Amino acid sequence: MDLQRLATASRLANIDAFHVMELAKQAAELERAGRHIIHMGIGEPDFTAAAPVIHAAEAAMRRGVTQYTGALGIHALREAIAGYYKTSYGIDVPARRVIVTAGASGALLLACAVLVEIGAEVLMPDPSYPCNRHFVAAFDGHAKMIPSGPEERFQLTAAQVIEHWGENTRGVLLASPSNPTGTSILPDELKAILAEVRKRQGFAILDEIYQGLSYDAPPVSALSLDDNVVTVNSFSKYFNMTGWRLGWLVVPDSLVPAFEKVAQNLFICASAVAQHAALACFTPEALAIYDERKAEFRRRRDAIVPALEALGLRVPVKPDGAFYVYANCRHVNHPAAGNADRLTQAILHDAGVVMVPGTDFGPHTANDYIRISYATSMQNIEEAMQRLHHFLR
Known part of the structure; x- marks a missing residue:
């Protein structure tokens, strides 16, 4: 018996798929296949509740x-x-x-x-x-x-x-x-x-x-x-x-x-x-813990911004909050430079690092920018920068 295909509301045409979650899904598949993946995509603190x-x-x-x-x-x-x-x-x-x-x-x-x-x-x-x-x-x-x-x-x-x-x-x-x-x-x-x-x-x-x-x-x-x-x-x-x-x-x-x-x-x-x-x-007690964690996020920011710049991922405005860097990828040494979607796919599959293309965030910066989340450990950040160095070399 064929099931009736129900029509969806027309407003759904104005709601796009979330590329961040698509990359996370691909990363999970690679991990199930035995790859070690460093996640710098989803904006979620690596710290849990105090x-x-x-x-x-x-x-x-x-x-x-x-x-x-x-x-x-x-x-x-x-x-x-x-x-x-x-x-x-x-x-x-x-x-x-x-x-x-x-x-x-x-x-x-x-x-x-x-x-x-x-x-x-x-x-x-x-x-x-x-x-x-x-x-x-x-x-x-x-x-x-x-x-x-x-x-x-x-x-x-x-x-x-x-x-x-x-x-x-x-x-x-x-x-x-x-x-x-x-x-x-x-x-x-x-x-x-x-x-x-x-x-x-x-x-x-x-x-x-x-x-x-x-x-x-x-x-x-x-x-x-x-x-x-x-x-x-x-x-x-x-x-x-x-x-x-x-x-x-x-x-x-x-x-x-x-x-x-x-x-x-x-x-x-x-x-x-x-x-x-x-x-x-x-x-x-809890506020003291959050202050320590905030200091750690700042330490990560101060490490990752110059590391990205050294790789050709330009950061035109230094982030002063949150745990993201928005980096221009137009000038990196890679055939996909200036195509953020292709570049982040290559970074995931070749270097094993999840980063997010500007596609999700609006058409103006969709191709030229990628978002990097530093809500992960310094050890992961350092390893990710080494992988990017080899990937872009």
């Missing part, structure tokens, strides 16, 4: 706090996040504006559900994390990708907002520091962008999930510049809790009821165990 967080999760399960929580999150965690903004950023954020979510992805889905109208245009830089434009597409909006090169730090600028804001534009979706580039928006530029958006009565969604991993200057949250922004953060990156699927939003007071209504319907709540465990993230 011991105090593990102990807190165990205690929460023993106490039986595993049932639904309120859609906005447990009060104690919302208070702890508000306190974190005060101690880390010097910002007074009322706990009532904090919404605990099922990861930063859940936070971005909620933000787009609340703010993106059908047909609405949202400005973002090219390159950007691919899922950001797909969150917009999921709610029948349109992500307008603005080419942003080294001169703009691969970020959107206030001048570009002025130039590209059109009749259907409703807001901007930005990330600072950014995936894939590791670059942040400088504070004066961010302030100017927010001023232009407010002038046009638009919304600004700021992905700040890598702010805890800022290396060269104290991070500046958009919340210190404008109360009307919606900021997204996460326990995945700085707090090393990727699989726990826990994040948060800070939203304007007037939007809290709307976010709560949508969260109740789409998610009910974030994981109860993860929420109780995350309370331990803000203890002095």
